[in-house]
Amino acid sequence: xxxxxxxxxxxxxxxxxxxxxxxxxFPGMVVLDAIHVIQAEQDATLACRWNCKAAKCGxxxxxxxxxxKLMCKTPVAEFAGEEIAVGPMRxxxxxxxxxxxxxxxxxxxxxxxxxxxxPESAGKPFNLQQMDVDRIQEFRKCIECFLCQNxxxxxxxxxxxxxxxxxxxxxxxxxxxxxxMDNLNRREQLKGDAGVGFCNITKCCTEVCPEHIxxxxxxxxxLKERVVxxxxxxxAGLLRGIGIIRRPKKQPMSSVPNEQTTLHVAEDRIRK
Amino acid sequence: xxxxETFEYDVLVVGAGGAGLRAVIAAREAxxxxxxxxxxxxxKAHTVMAEGGVAAALNNMTTPTxxxxxxxxxxxxVDTLKGGAFLNNWRxxxxxxxxxxxxxLELEQYGAVxxxxxxxxxxxxxxxxxKYRRLNHVGDRTGLELxxxxxxKAVGVGMHVxxxxxxxxxxKDGNRVTGAFGYCRETGRFVVFRAKAVILATGGxxxxxxxxxxxxxxxxxxxxxxYEAGADLLxxxxxxxxxxxxxxxxxxRGILVTEGVRGEGGVLRNTKGDRFxxxxxxxxxxxxxxxxETEEEGxxxxxxxxxxxxxxxxxxxxxxxxxxYREVEAGRGTEHKAVYLDVSHRGADYxxxxxxxxxxxxxxxxxxxITVQPMEIYPTIHYTMGGVWSxxxxxxxxxxxxxxxxxxxxxLHGANRLGGNSLSDIIVFGKRAGEAAAAYAKTVxxxxxxxxxxxxxxxxxxxxxxAKGGENPYKIxxxxxxxxxxxAMIARTEKGLLECLExxxxxxxxxxxxxxxxxxxxxxxxxxxxDLRFMLRTSEIIVRCALERKxxxxxxxxxxxxxxxxxGWGKKNLIASMGxxxxxxxxxxxxxxxxxxKALFEEGK
Numbered sequence: 001x002x003x004x005x006x007x008x009x010x011x012x013x014x015x016x017x018x019x020x021x022x023x024x025x026f027p028g029m030v031v032l033d034a035i036h037v038i039q040a041e042q043d044a045t046l047a048c049r050w051n052c053k054a055a056k057c058g059x060x061x062x063x064x065x066x067x068x069k070l071m072c073k074t075p076v077a078e079f080a081g082e083e084i085a086v087g088p089m090r091x092x093x094x095x096x097x098x099x100x101x102x103x104x105x106x107x108x109x110x111x112x113x114x115x116x117x118x119p120e121s122a123g124k125p126f127n128l129q130q131m132d133v134d135r136i137q138e139f140r141k142c143i144e145c146f147l148c149q150n151x152x153x154x155x156x157x158x159x160x161x162x163x164x165x166x167x168x169x170x171x172x173x174x175x176x177x178x179x180x181m182d183n184l185n186r187r188e189q190l191k192g193d194a195g196v197g198f199c200n201i202t203k204c205c206t207e208v209c210p211e212h213i214x215x216x217x218x219x220x221x222x223l224k225e226r227v228v229x230x231x232x233x234x235x236a237g238l239l240r241g242i243g244i245i246r247r248p249k250k251q252p253m254s255s256v257p258n259e260q261t262t263l264h265v266a267e268d269r270i271r272k
Numbered sequence: 273x274x275x276x277e278t279f280e281y282d283v284l285v286v287g288a289g290g291a292g293l294r295a296v297i298a299a300r301e302a303x304x305x306x307x308x309x310x311x312x313x314x315x316k317a318h319t320v321m322a323e324g325g326v327a328a329a330l331n332n333m334t335t336p337t338x339x340x341x342x343x344x345x346x347x348x349x350v351d352t353l354k355g356g357a358f359l360n361n362w363r364x365x366x367x368x369x370x371x372x373x374x375x376x377l378e379l380e381q382y383g384a385v386x387x388x389x390x391x392x393x394x395x396x397x398x399x400x401x402x403k404y405r406r407l408n409h410v411g412d413r414t415g416l417e418l419x420x421x422x423x424x425k426a427v428g429v430g431m432h433v434x435x436x437x438x439x440x441x442x443x444k445d446g447n448r449v450t451g452a453f454g455y456c457r458e459t460g461r462f463v464v465f466r467a468k469a470v471i472l473a474t475g476g477x478x479x480x481x482x483x484x485x486x487x488x489x490x491x492x493x494x495x496x497x498x499y500e501a502g503a504d505l506l507x508x509x510x511x512x513x514x515x516x517x518x519x520x521x522x523x524x525r526g527i528l529v530t531e532g533v534r535g536e537g538g539v540l541r542n543t544k545g546d547r548f549x550x551x552x553x554x555x556x557x558x559x560x561x562x563x564x565e566t567e568e569e570g571x572x573x574x575x576x577x578x579x580x581x582x583x584x585x586x587x588x589x590x591x592x593x594x595x596x597y598r599e600v601e602a603g604r605g606t607e608h609k610a611v612y613l614d615v616s617h618r619g620a621d622y623x624x625x626x627x628x629x630x631x632x633x634x635x636x637x638x639x640x641x642i643t644v645q646p647m648e649i650y651p652t653i654h655y656t657m658g659g660v661w662s663x664x665x666x667x668x669x670x671x672x673x674x675x676x677x678x679x680x681x682x683x684l685h686g687a688n689r690l691g692g693n694s695l696s697d698i699i700v701f702g703k704r705a706g707e708a709a710a711a712y713a714k715t716v717x718x719x720x721x722x723x724x725x726x727x728x729x730x731x732x733x734x735x736x737x738x739a740k741g742g743e744n745p746y747k748i749x750x751x752x753x754x755x756x757x758x759x760a761m762i763a764r765t766e767k768g769l770l771e772c773l774e775x776x777x778x779x780x781x782x783x784x785x786x787x788x789x790x791x792x793x794x795x796x797x798x799x800x801x802x803d804l805r806f807m808l809r810t811s812e813i814i815v816r817c818a819l820e821r822k823x824x825x826x827x828x829x830x831x832x833x834x835x836x837x838x839x840g841w842g843k844k845n846l847i848a849s850m851g852x853x854x855x856x857x858x859x860x861x862x863x864x865x866x867x868x869x870k871a872l873f874e875e876g877k
Contacts, residue, residue: 012793026521026522026523027520027521027522027523028520028521028522028523028524028637028638028639029522029523030523030637033523039746039796039797040746040750041746043789044744044745044746044788044789044790044795044796044797044798044800045788045789045790045795045796045797046796047794047795047796048796049312049313050487050488051312051316051317051318051320051487051488051489052316052318052320052321052487053487053527054321054524054527054528054633054637055632055633055636055637056320056321056413056415056416056629057316057320057321057487058316059312059313059316072637073636073637075523075637075639095458095794096458096793096794097794099458099794102313103435106313106314106433106435109424109427110427112424113428114382114383114424114425114427114428115381115382115383117381122381123381125377125380125393125394126380126392127391127392127393128388128392129388129390129392130387130388130395132388133385133387133388136385137385137387137410137411140385140410140416140417140420141413141416142420143320143416144315144420175385176383179383179385259300259428259429259430260430261426261427261428261430261431261432261433262431262432262433263433263435264279264432264433264434264435265435265458
């Protein structure tokens with residue numbers, strides 16, 4: 001049996017350090033397995049999130065040797081005997097060890113209303129061709145691991161949690177904005193509260209997506225173009241004005257009832 | 273008693289998988305205030321792992337000549353009862369098959385984006401035990417689509433979400449459930465919920481087995497809270513082993529390979545290269561003549577489903593699991609005690625399009641390319657058909673104020689669940705539970721908290737943090753997994769079950785004295801201590817019921833009672849409840865099916 005050396009961040013928002021561990025490996029071992037071995041055999045107080053262990057739930061996000069990854073999808077063998085450093089996502093407030101407070105993501109997500117079917121399709125089975133839905137099905141692969149939010153420099157470095165919903169929510173809005181049956185005008189939110197203009201297309205989010213969603217190219221850039229079309233393109237504005245370009249009118253966001261969903265967190269560390 | 277936070281709702285939903293979230297939507301639409309508690313983050317529940325699809329008789333699929341295949345709720349009903357070896361509650365199954373299509377179409381209105389047929393309708397795929405193509409799907413990530421859709425919709429209708437909170441006890445006022453008690457995982461602080469009605473949507477319990485597709489959450493706390501509150505449990509011996517769990521590499525042991533792989537043409541072979549499912553001994557009498565008898569016919573079925581019978585790899589899960597077990601026991605398994613599942617003949621393009629997450633899972637996690645090589649698979653614990661007895665119409669348990677929906681509830685699936693029926697189960701009965709609980713909440717008032725019920729639970733919870741020299745809960749958990757895997761898995765005998773029971777009793781005694789390090793803040797060791805006691809009691813009930821049922825039926829395969837006893841055990845459900853001196857087990861006659869439903873089985877012949 002060969003062994004693997006890990007150093008794992010232990011601590012909370014006050015203090016912390018990288019603590020060395022050594023565990024025996026087995027064929028196919030992933031970083032999450034190693035963390036579980038530490039919990040079962042060496043220190044059961046080591047905190048981490050996980051659920052499916054099959055890269056479907058997006059719970060075990062961490063920074064492994066500085067790279068944002070899912071622990072369940074990162075084979076130990078990838079590091080060829082080198083020590084593996086495992087730390088929490090750094091863009092979010094730390095709770096303990098590998099666990100961070102990701103509640104901000106849920107808060108902004110709750111500002112995006114669900115699908116509002118067009119009146120003619122409401123209550124009836126949709127008739128859609130596969131090619132109509134291929135594009136949005138890509139976005140709906142998202143497992144909400146929040147690795148894209150974690151690496152987005154608008155959030156991570158500039159801490160504009162007040163101005164930009166982040167790549168995950170751009171993908172969510174894209175899945176609705178490009179849904180052939182959706183009847184809400186989502187561009188006002190995109191331009192305003194969601195802050196699509198903040199993204200300057202560095203594609204860091206796309207690089208880390210474990211679902212390989214082309215976040216920047218397929219979601220954010222087309223959304224930016226739609227906002228530009230509506231708000232900043234004088235020619236398009238003129239052509240719309242004189243009726244040469246016609247687009248079906250969608251309902252304003254204010255027309256859907258806004259039922260309040262409340263997220264209760266143990267410690268109130270909501271980003272203002 | 274230390275200070276604790278208190279929240280008050282008309283309806284408290286415990287669990288935020290598909291059933292819980294659908295219940296939230298229904299209860300909100302009925303005007304109730306709703307709190308939902310989940311052990312993990314929102315949207316991470318087990319529903320996310322469901323792959324193949326959601327079964328509902330929409331009858332969207334057409335034959336090569338262009339007519340509809342002819343699916344209906346009646347055919348779905350017959351399939352569900354046959355699959356469940358007739359232990360199902362007929363009324364639960366009737367409601368289920370009638371309402372499933374409407375619930376699926378509703379998901380589309382909520383925002384779910386299903387795969388489409390050439391006619392623009394929702395695409396359906398074939399699955400084990402379903403006569404027609406019936407599984408509405410999104411590639412092989414249908415569960416993710418369902419949970420995200422319901423999550424977004426539930427957020428839209430407005431709810432109070434308590435993430436990463438573990439509940440450990442239901443609170444009662446007299447006979448009635450009036451709330452629940454537990455702790456916040458993050459801080460370890462206690463929390464009390466006062467509610468007029470409580471819906472358990474806590475899922476199943478697979479963590480007591482070694483090969484399991486369950487996450488850490490599958491410890492049966494909802495089941496045990498209901499048991500301790502006095503609820504009847506039904507058919508607890510019925511635990512489903514999914515035939516195709518990954519067997520190699522060990523890091524992936526137990527992780528699921530969707531039945532969709534077989535639905536898309538995947539074949540099972542032993543180490544001699546035989547497609548052993550064609551061995552006539554493996555096809556039960558009930559299914560004789562309904563499956564392809566040659567490999568050629570099985571291959572033709574892939575393109576022409578009307579004129580050919582499906583390959584026997586698509587027999588119900590219990591049947592395929594037993595066949596795999598037998599092949600391995602007969603020495604025709606791989607060095608990792610597994611058989612081969614091979615879909616590579618379908619070609620790389622097809623596999624990547626139809627089974628993208630399977631391809632990715634094996635490629636990334638196991639370094640196996642399923643487009644060129646076979647997988648090694650062995651049955652893994654997957655689902656629990658047994659659970660809290662639940663009224664077919666209202667989902668009420670036998671305790672007033674307590675409702676159940678989804679995997680924690682029992683009755684629909686009988687002795688074996690068909691693939692795809694769980695996703696429609698959660699939306700049909702999630703809705704019914706939400707509506708019934710909201711209606712009940714209008715008839716009662718909130719009750720005062722009885723602190724004496726809290727103090728006993730607090731003592732149980734805090735004990736392991738202060739105890740000295742006790743055992744490590746992980747160690748006892750591992751021993752439980754070993755013994756359950758060996759003696760309470762697919763093949764059961766009285767001798768093995770008795771040994772298992774003896775060991776469980778010993779572990780229960782040892783678990784009285786646990787020690788965990790650290791404090792109450794996000795401490796997995798501390799969480800494991802409470803979970804362990806729930807798992808031990810659930811294991812005990814499974815084993816006691818398995819001992820009691822002296823026949824082989826569905827998931828219950830007794831080597832010492834290999835026959836199905838239709839005249840005797842086939843007419844009885846097993847009920848487990850809390851007796852004065854421990855688990856009490858009784859039998860109850862199966863409700864009698866009305867003649868018009870019985871007639872459906874004659875028509876099908």
